[in-house]
Amino acid sequence: MTILIAILSRLAKAALTLLAIAVLNFCLLHAAPGDPAVVLAGEAGAADEQMIAQLRERFGLDQPLYVQLGKYIAGIVQLDLGYSFRQSAPVIDLIAERLPATLLLTLTAFVISLTCGIALGVAAAARVGKVSDSLLTTLALLFYATPLYWLALMAVLVFSVWLGWLPGFGYETVGSDFSGFARAIDILKHLILPALTLGLFFMAVYMRMTRASMLEVSTADFVKTAKAKGLSGPVIRRRHILRNAILPVVTLAGLQAGQLVGGAVLTETVFAWPGIGRLMFESLAARDYNTILGVFLVSAAMVILFNIVTDIVYRIVDPRIGARA
Amino acid sequence: MWKRFRSNIGAMVGVVLLVAVIFIAIFAPLIFANTPWQMVQRPFLAPFAMESLPLGTDTLGRDVAAQLAYGARVSLLVGLVSTLVALLIGVPLGALAGFYGGYVDEGAMRFTEFFQTIPNFALAIVLVAIFEPTLASITLAIAIVSWPPVARLVRAEVMSVRKREFVDAATLAGLSKPRILVRQVLPNTVSPIIVMASLMVATAILLESSLSFLGLGDPNAMSWGYMIGAARTVIRSAWWLSFFPGIAIVITVLALNLIGEGLNDALNPHLSRKGKA
Numbered sequence: 001m002t003i004l005i006a007i008l009s010r011l012a013k014a015a016l017t018l019l020a021i022a023v024l025n026f027c028l029l030h031a032a033p034g035d036p037a038v039v040l041a042g043e044a045g046a047a048d049e050q051m052i053a054q055l056r057e058r059f060g061l062d063q064p065l066y067v068q069l070g071k072y073i074a075g076i077v078q079l080d081l082g083y084s085f086r087q088s089a090p091v092i093d094l095i096a097e098r099l100p101a102t103l104l105l106t107l108t109a110f111v112i113s114l115t116c117g118i119a120l121g122v123a124a125a126a127r128v129g130k131v132s133d134s135l136l137t138t139l140a141l142l143f144y145a146t147p148l149y150w151l152a153l154m155a156v157l158v159f160s161v162w163l164g165w166l167p168g169f170g171y172e173t174v175g176s177d178f179s180g181f182a183r184a185i186d187i188l189k190h191l192i193l194p195a196l197t198l199g200l201f202f203m204a205v206y207m208r209m210t211r212a213s214m215l216e217v218s219t220a221d222f223v224k225t226a227k228a229k230g231l232s233g234p235v236i237r238r239r240h241i242l243r244n245a246i247l248p249v250v251t252l253a254g255l256q257a258g259q260l261v262g263g264a265v266l267t268e269t270v271f272a273w274p275g276i277g278r279l280m281f282e283s284l285a286a287r288d289y290n291t292i293l294g295v296f297l298v299s300a301a302m303v304i305l306f307n308i309v310t311d312i313v314y315r316i317v318d319p320r321i322g323a324r325a
Numbered sequence: 326m327w328k329r330f331r332s333n334i335g336a337m338v339g340v341v342l343l344v345a346v347i348f349i350a351i352f353a354p355l356i357f358a359n360t361p362w363q364m365v366q367r368p369f370l371a372p373f374a375m376e377s378l379p380l381g382t383d384t385l386g387r388d389v390a391a392q393l394a395y396g397a398r399v400s401l402l403v404g405l406v407s408t409l410v411a412l413l414i415g416v417p418l419g420a421l422a423g424f425y426g427g428y429v430d431e432g433a434m435r436f437t438e439f440f441q442t443i444p445n446f447a448l449a450i451v452l453v454a455i456f457e458p459t460l461a462s463i464t465l466a467i468a469i470v471s472w473p474p475v476a477r478l479v480r481a482e483v484m485s486v487r488k489r490e491f492v493d494a495a496t497l498a499g500l501s502k503p504r505i506l507v508r509q510v511l512p513n514t515v516s517p518i519i520v521m522a523s524l525m526v527a528t529a530i531l532l533e534s535s536l537s538f539l540g541l542g543d544p545n546a547m548s549w550g551y552m553i554g555a556a557r558t559v560i561r562s563a564w565w566l567s568f569f570p571g572i573a574i575v576i577t578v579l580a581l582n583l584i585g586e587g588l589n590d591a592l593n594p595h596l597s598r599k600g601k602a
Contacts, residue, residue: 156560
């Protein structure tokens, strides 16, 4: 029951946040330099006077701002994110078509970075002060300082251009008629490089966090008790330290979901991965504001979803949270 | 404190690297005869092929080494200024929230949470795309997406300092609340802010380079991200065009991170010892 109430209150909060982002979007659209009608029509060159006048009427740009805002919000509630004049399609259709690819990429990267990050952090903490610990920490520091898109480019160069092991761009082999299992394998091959490069930075973040958290918890009194009971090192680490140390890492991971979605713009650009990040990149050059803001709204919604999921997982993993709230 | 910082090898490596980058950025016009926009040789000249052009030329025959040096200026400038602006937003907001509590705190934290929920890189893209890419809009956009952690940190610090005895003493002495906040409480929160700021400059440099990689850089300023973005499509034939700017970014960001960690260990020795126990 408490979980249900918690989820409902989270959903209400999520709806409010999305509403605020929609208002922000509206403000940005109107704050953009130039006539909003021209802005909506994409690059100014694409529209003549008559078309702009038509647009102005069609989108009610001659009406007072609050009426426009109301209409804009009402539209978004009905999943109408505007029209992309550049691609001659409703923005929501463009996004819906590309969302699965982004979800596949970000979720894979999220799982890889979290599991490997925690595992490496535990390993480093267990060998604290030794050479392998310093090596892992240094590597993490290095990945932490590496631009995501550059790492992606170098991965393409090494594994795709030089070694030819993995495909360097796209979602599946163009012109191939794979179906079923063969197609899944093909997509998986295309997924490896983007997901790994997107995940590496976050893996470094989670590893550092897990290591620090493990070391901190290992000084707690209950760890001393466990040692006094005669439990072995690995058992103490797994059952006593890790279970407590993992909580802040999961919180952080939930919070950083936003950066993961943002990073997808870069990864998808490098790998020509047909997701919403690539859609945003393509819309930048065309100054297709409706699409840019639509992708922005949807990625914010994705982040909120990630957060709710981590929150629920959290409550299940640690019953103390429900009791405290 | 300074002694502890100096004995930290990583931090000293960071300082040396950063000083080198700053030196190159400042003296770029003296070191390189070519401006980064000038055509000096045939395009796609490989690195180390000509002594005068150690890192080769780009797709338009421009000097890559000179571009790197001028790019350092943009990275450092944007990183530094955007961090300062983020501090200007985050410190007052966090200080007010932590010091006054109640509705002020509630309101400020809701506002901060909202900005933390928004995917920050996506917001930066949207802001720069809509307000035209210039150094000013890029700097501002990075500041707008980076202040929330500052506000949270300052709030937490102020809340803990506020309960100390010297604050009670100041109240008894009849000092006004704003004066206590500015003169007594805030100075005691400076060291964690410095640590966070040094790490923020690193993040800001990464953000700036990512924006200009996507084509959202100031068209009048040569930057590392722009160089990599422009070389992206020719990666198969001219790897060095994307390789060297990337290394420059890694070195600069790594240096700042090392310095930040060194400062953290030096300013909060209690914490660092616990981490190494």
